[in-house]
Amino acid sequence: KTSFKIAVLPGDGIGPEVVNESTKILNAIGEAFNYTFEFTYGLMGAEAIFKTGNPLPEETLQICKESDAVLFGAIGDPSFDNNPDAKVRPEQGLLKLRKELGLFANIRPLKTYASLIDKSPLKREVIEGTDIQIFRELVSGIYFGEKFTDEEAGYAYDICKYNRDEIAPIVHMAFQEAQKRRKKLTLIDKANVLDTSRLWRKVCKEIAQEYPDVELDFMFVDNAAMQLILNPKQFDVIVTENMFGDIISDEASVIGGSIGLLPSASIGNENALFEPIHGSYPQAKGKGIANPVASVLSTAMMLDYLELDQAAEKLRQSVEYAIENKYVTVDLNADQYYSTSEVGSFIADYI
Amino acid sequence: KTSFKIAVLPGDGIGPEVVNESTKILNAIGEAFNYTFEFTYGLMGAEAIFKTGNPLPEETLQICKESDAVLFGAIGDPSFDNNPDAKVRPEQGLLKLRKELGLFANIRPLKTYASLIDKSPLKREVIEGTDIQIFRELVSGIYFGEKFTDEEAGYAYDICKYNRDEIAPIVHMAFQEAQKRRKKLTLIDKANVLDTSRLWRKVCKEIAQEYPDVELDFMFVDNAAMQLILNPKQFDVIVTENMFGDIISDEASVIGGSIGLLPSASIGNENALFEPIHGSYPQAKGKGIANPVASVLSTAMMLDYLELDQAAEKLRQSVEYAIENKYVTVDLNADQYYSTSEVGSFIADYI
Ligand SMILES: CC(C)[C@H](C(=O)O)[C@@H](O)C(=O)O
Ligand SMILES: CC(C)[C@H](C(=O)O)[C@@H](O)C(=O)O
Numbered sequence: 001k002t003s004f005k006i007a008v009l010p011g012d013g014i015g016p017e018v019v020n021e022s023t024k025i026l027n028a029i030g031e032a033f034n035y036t037f038e039f040t041y042g043l044m045g046a047e048a049i050f051k052t053g054n055p056l057p058e059e060t061l062q063i064c065k066e067s068d069a070v071l072f073g074a075i076g077d078p079s080f081d082n083n084p085d086a087k088v089r090p091e092q093g094l095l096k097l098r099k100e101l102g103l104f105a106n107i108r109p110l111k112t113y114a115s116l117i118d119k120s121p122l123k124r125e126v127i128e129g130t131d132i133q134i135f136r137e138l139v140s141g142i143y144f145g146e147k148f149t150d151e152e153a154g155y156a157y158d159i160c161k162y163n164r165d166e167i168a169p170i171v172h173m174a175f176q177e178a179q180k181r182r183k184k185l186t187l188i189d190k191a192n193v194l195d196t197s198r199l200w201r202k203v204c205k206e207i208a209q210e211y212p213d214v215e216l217d218f219m220f221v222d223n224a225a226m227q228l229i230l231n232p233k234q235f236d237v238i239v240t241e242n243m244f245g246d247i248i249s250d251e252a253s254v255i256g257g258s259i260g261l262l263p264s265a266s267i268g269n270e271n272a273l274f275e276p277i278h279g280s281y282p283q284a285k286g287k288g289i290a291n292p293v294a295s296v297l298s299t300a301m302m303l304d305y306l307e308l309d310q311a312a313e314k315l316r317q318s319v320e321y322a323i324e325n326k327y328v329t330v331d332l333n334a335d336q337y338y339s340t341s342e343v344g345s346f347i348a349d350y351i
Numbered sequence: 352k353t354s355f356k357i358a359v360l361p362g363d364g365i366g367p368e369v370v371n372e373s374t375k376i377l378n379a380i381g382e383a384f385n386y387t388f389e390f391t392y393g394l395m396g397a398e399a400i401f402k403t404g405n406p407l408p409e410e411t412l413q414i415c416k417e418s419d420a421v422l423f424g425a426i427g428d429p430s431f432d433n434n435p436d437a438k439v440r441p442e443q444g445l446l447k448l449r450k451e452l453g454l455f456a457n458i459r460p461l462k463t464y465a466s467l468i469d470k471s472p473l474k475r476e477v478i479e480g481t482d483i484q485i486f487r488e489l490v491s492g493i494y495f496g497e498k499f500t501d502e503e504a505g506y507a508y509d510i511c512k513y514n515r516d517e518i519a520p521i522v523h524m525a526f527q528e529a530q531k532r533r534k535k536l537t538l539i540d541k542a543n544v545l546d547t548s549r550l551w552r553k554v555c556k557e558i559a560q561e562y563p564d565v566e567l568d569f570m571f572v573d574n575a576a577m578q579l580i581l582n583p584k585q586f587d588v589i590v591t592e593n594m595f596g597d598i599i600s601d602e603a604s605v606i607g608g609s610i611g612l613l614p615s616a617s618i619g620n621e622n623a624l625f626e627p628i629h630g631s632y633p634q635a636k637g638k639g640i641a642n643p644v645a646s647v648l649s650t651a652m653m654l655d656y657l658e659l660d661q662a663a664e665k666l667r668q669s670v671e672y673a674i675e676n677k678y679v680t681v682d683l684n685a686d687q688y689y690s691t692s693e694v695g696s697f698i699a700d701y702i
Contacts, residue, residue, distance in 0.1 A: 076543065081569070084542060084549040084556075091543045121581055126472040142493075142511065147546040155514035156546040160493065163506035190594075191435060192427065192442045195498040195507040198435040205435075218432070223630075225602035226610065229580060230472055243541075247598060251576035259577065279574070 003036040004306060007067035009060065012045040012090060013280025014290035014340075015073020021292035021344025022071055022299040028348035029303070029311050040067065044097065045090040045280075046077035055093025061100055069302050070101070070273040073295065074280040099139050102268035105170045106136040107301075108249045108277060109263070110232075112256055115324050116332060119257030122229065127255050130232045133181065134252065135174040136245025138266055140166040141196070143242050162196045162241065167203045173267075174239035175211040183214045184236035188224045188244050200241060221248070228252050253277055260291030260331050263298035265305065272305050274298040288339040291329040293319060296347060318350040354387040355657060358418035360411065363396040363441060364631025365641035365691075366424020372643035372695025373422055373650040379699035380654070380662050391418065395448065396441040396631075397428035406444025412451055420653045421452070421624040424646065425631040450490050453619035456521045457487040458652075459600045459628060460614070461583075463607055466675050467683060470608030473580065478606050481583045484532065485603065486525040487596025489617055491517040492547070494593050513547045513592065518554045524618075525590035526562040534565045535587035539575045539595050551592060572599070579603050604628055611642030611682050614649035616656065623656050625649040639690040642680040644670060647698060669701040 008023060010016035026037045042060030049055050064070045075094045080086050097103075110132040117124055145159035178185040187204045189197035201218060208216045219227065221244045227234065228248065232255050240248060253259045262277040276294030284290050296319055303312035322328065327346045330337040338346070359374060361367035377388045393411030400406050415421045426445045431437050448454075461483040468475055496510035529536040538555045540548035552569060559567045570578065572595045578585065579599065583606050591599060604610045613628040627645030635641050647670055654663035673679065678697045681688040689697070 081543060081571075084553045089543060095544070121473050121477040123472055123474060143544050145508070149546045149550065153514070154516075154550075155512065156550040157496070157510055157512040158545045158547050159508055159510050161506065161508040163504070165505075190597075192432060192440060193446070193494050194509045195500045196509050199500065199505075199507040202435045220432075222597045222601040225576065225598045226605055229602065229605045246541075246573045247576045250573035251580065251602065254577055254580045 002034060003038065004069070005038050005040065005067040007064045007070040008039045008041050009044045009064075009070060009072045010041070010047075011073040011075045011280065012047055012077050013074050013282045013285045015045070015075070015280055017286075017288070017290050017340050018276060018292045018295035019071055019073040021340060021347075022295045024344050025296055025315065025348045025351065026299060028351040029315065032314070032351050033308070033311050035308065035311070044072070044093045045075040046080065048093060049088055049090060053088070055088060055090050056096045061097065064097065064101060064271065064273075069305060070271065071299065071302065072273050072275040074276065074278065076280040076282070078282055095143060097273070098266060099144065101271035101273065102139065103266035103271060103273055104137060104139050104166070105173050105267045106138040106245065107265045107267065108134040108136070108252075110134065110252055110255055113261070113320070113323055115326075116257045116261070119332065121254055127232060130255055132232065132235045132252065133177055133237045134245065134249045135170055135177070135237065135239040136249055137166065137170050137240070137242050141242035160194070160196050160243070162199055164199070164203055167200055168207060171204055171207050171239055174237050175207060175214055178214045178237040179211060182236040185214050185216050186235055186238050187216065187218050188221050188238060188240040188248060189218065190221050190244075191218065192220060196241065204239070224248060225251060250277070258291065258331055259294070260329065261293045261297065263294055263301050265298070265301040267305070272302070274302040274305075288341065289330050290340045291331050292340050292344045293323070296344070314351060318347045321350055322347050353385060354389065355420070356389050356391065356418040358415045358421040359390045359392050360395045360415075360421060360423045361392070362424040362426045362631065363398055363428050364425050364633045364636045366396075366426070366631055368637075368639070368641050368691050369627060369643045369646035370422055370424040372691060372698075373646045375695050376647055376666065376699045376702065377650060379702040380666065383665070383702050384659070384662050386659065386662070395423070395444045396426040397431065399444060400439055400441060404439070406439060406441050407447045412448065415448065415452060415622065415624075420656060421622065422650065422653065423624050423626040425627065425629065427631040427633070429633055446494060448624070449617060450495065452622040452624065453490065454617035454622060454624055455488060455490050455517070456524050456618045457489040457596065458616045458618065459485040459487070461485065461603055461606055464612070464671070464674055467608045467612070470683065472605055478583060481606055483583065483586045483603065484528055484588045485596065485600045486521055486528070486588065486590040487600055488517065488521050488591070488593050492593035511545070511547050511594070513550055515550070515554055518551055519558060522555055522558050522590055525588050526558060526565055529565045529588040530562060533587040536565050536567050537586055537589050538567065538569050539572050539589060539591040539599060540569065541572050542569065543571060547592065555590070575599060576602060579606075601628070609642065609682055610645070611680065612644050612648065614645055614652050616649065616652040618656070623653070625653040625656075639692065640681050641691045642682050643691050643695045644674070647695070665702060669698045672701055673698050
């Protein structure tokens with residue numbers, strides 16, 4: 001297969017700017033390797049609400065379902081965040097998309113770049129050599145459980161629910177990844193308090209039988225939040241439920257020194273979506289200062305997923321070349337920096 | 352008032368060792384200031400389960416209710432953590448005690464010590480001057496919501512529920528603390544997804560009207576987990592719900608360089624409990640290597656609560672004197688160190 005249908009959802013804030021660099025670079029890869037990437041654009045998020053009233057229009061969902069992969073920018077807008085009464089929210093679009101496409105595993109690789117290691121708030125000796133892969137369950141748990149607010153009575157609730165079938169697939173995936181790596185898997189949970197965590201622990205223990213070469217251990221989420229900073233090198237592969245994964249993986253992003261570098265892949269049985277970890281960063285919108293690298297490395301994960309291994313390799317090399325040669329945005333070097341599109345073009349040209 | 356009834360719950364692991372230093376030091380304070388502290392001991396946690404089958408025996412609860420304040424050590428035991436099927440758990444004792452005593456606010460001050468700043472995994476320039484006060488809601492939310500496991504069907508759930516009356520008291524407390532400090536309050540939530548978080552945001556906004564001199568802002572918990580490490584100095588007072596507070600405050604403990612230093616107070620309308628942030632640390636049990644400072648500084652918070660301001664001041668000075676003069680346990684100085692009880696005695700003697 002040499003021709004691919006890519007759904008492109010630029011989303012909100014700096015989303016459109018960074019995604020634009022990804023498509024530019026995919027075109028360069030297409031030329032270099034003789035692939036065709038056909039882009040179909042869809043509305044999502046605040047942008048989609050403003051134009052259609054719906055954070056995930058039916059048309060966008062169709063485009064995604066018919067594509068080989070989805071490239072996504074970012075979502076979120078302050079006009080909704082500060083309004084607790086808004087009934088329709090950008091985030092609902094992303095959550096619904098994840099659910100509809102069955103993207104049960106959010107995968108976030110975390111490494112340090114030699115030339116950027118001193119940008120981290122953490123000391124060099126603490127982080128140097130860190131190499132973690134986080135698997136966050138993405139379509140269940142409290143973000144998807146029943147929610148309810150009774151304005152009159154003045155209460156609200158959110159239900160966190162898991163069943164075995166929602167836990168097992170991502171646990172298998174994480175064990176398999178651990179087998180290819182340092183053979184260590186850590187489940188992060190709060191099994192001393194929560195029933196859902198105890199179910200996770202149980203399912204993990206059972207599945208561990210099938211992967212006797214992988215060492216499985218358990219860590220409470222409060223302790224994990226500490227250990228990730230005290231000694232990140234102790235981790236190899238991490239697997240966890242949706243909300244803990246949200247918190248822990250954003251926290252872990254500080255290790256590399258810039259959230260502007262971190263990609264993620266959200267994988268399901270039939271679909272996959274690739275997005276930077278950073279949010280919509282509305283303050284930077286339209287200024288040309290956003291770092292496109294997270295989106296570009298998410299694109300490299302997409303190439304892995306499409307089994308275009310050489311192209312993925314080439315793309316990662318090009319990104320490293322740009323970073324090593326300080327062809328970077330202002331977040332990485334305030335003394336001499338380039339715009340979002342200059343960095344993207346530099347990488348595209350190098351390819 | 353010069354005579355005080357103190358309930359002492361040593362608990363599990365290193366709990367008894369560190370609490371022992373606190374009572375030793377309270378006796379020294381009693382002598383120096385002419386106060387009487389009358390200690391009554393109670394069983395709690397794994398220890399209590401082994402001896403009585405109940406993690407919080409009725410007698411312990413009575414002792415606490417009849418006291419002016421409770422000194423607590425730590426809870427937790429690996430034999431329960433690794434058994435997802437255990438029906439009775441040490442943690443239930445602590446959760447029940449918090450609920451029964453109505454300890455709705457867990458307060459954790461975070462500061463850096465000049466002589467220990469280089470122990471932190473974070474760079475000096477990132478943390479120097481950090482001074483944060485975290486208010487964690489302690490008797491509601493998902494840790495106390497209905498929980499359920501259906502073994503047959505293979506699912507489990509936990510309910511996070513809040514009503515206005517559970518939110519308002521701690522929010523007022525946090526605003527009042529902010530007024531005495533740098534006048535900035537940050538609510539940590541996940542209001543872009545959770546109904547309970549939106550209720551928190553709403554209640555905070557309403558209460559903010561009564562504290563016009565305090566600046567209130569909001570931060571999503573995933574972002575907060577990042578910001579605490581990237582730039583802890585941006586925070587003054589933080590208020591948050593139970594589970595986010597659990598994660599965030601343990602994470603924040605890395606700032607100071609040792610969790611062995613961090614105290615906490617759990618305050619209710621009629622009762623108060625003081626405990627170190629660190630857990631039961633079973634690997635260190637009985638070795639005399641545990642750092643007693645977190646327990647001792649929790650005792651200082653107890654003296655504040657009992658309005659023994661001079662004694663509290665004196666105790667904090669003594670701790671600082673010990674630290675500055677490297678009279679510390681092995682976690683703080685591997686080259687030259689003292690035992691748990693040597694450090695406690697040094698502080699007691701200084702008083
Ligand atoms: C926007 C929000 C719903 C989302 C989440 O919490 O899942 C984001 O924080 C993420 O991590 O992708
Ligand atoms: C032991 C456990 C139930 C407890 C909690 O999570 O509340 C502990 O982690 C804490 O933070 O005091």
